[in-house]
Amino acid sequence: xxxxxxxxxxxxxxxxxxxxxxxxxxxxxxxxxxxxxxxxxxxxxxxxxxxxxxxxxxxxxxxxxxxxxxxxxxxxxxxxxxxxxxx
Ligand SMILES: [Zn+2]
Numbered sequence: 825x826x827x828x829x830x831x832x833x834x835x836x837x838x839x840x841x842x843x844x845x846x847x848x849x850x851x852x853x854x855x856x857x858x859x860x861x862x863x864x865x866x867x868x869x870x871x872x873x874x875x876x877x878x879x880x881x882x883x884x885x886x887x888x889x890x891x892x893x894x895x896x897x898x899x900x901x902x903x904x905x906x907x908x909x910x911x
Contacts, residue, residue: 836871838884843871851904853889858900860907875905 832845848869850861861867868888874881878898885897 834869836874837868837888838870838874838881841871841873845869847871849875849905851888851901853891856889856891856893858885858889858897858904860904875901 833842834845834848835842836848848871850867850869852859852861852865852867854865870881870884874884878901881901882894882898885901886892886894889897891897
């Protein structure tokens with residue numbers, strides 16, 4: 825059995841690269857609004873490379889949230905990331 829067997833590998837919804845879960849940011853959408861994952865419901869992951877590239881990420885976010893409000897999604901994403909780094 826591989827040494828790293830227990831490490832969770834998740835896929836970034838934007839670039840579809842697989843990485844360790846701890847290297848990804850976990851998010852969810854509620855009624856079209858982007859939120860940090862609160863341990864309930866459906867969630868998805870975004871890698872740090874994609875987080876630094878709004879244009880790359882926005883299509884994936886719109887698809888996940890079923891929302892066409894680009895500005896709102898991007899602004900909310902920035903808030904979530906900033907909160908995350910403070911704590
Ligand atoms: Zn990515």
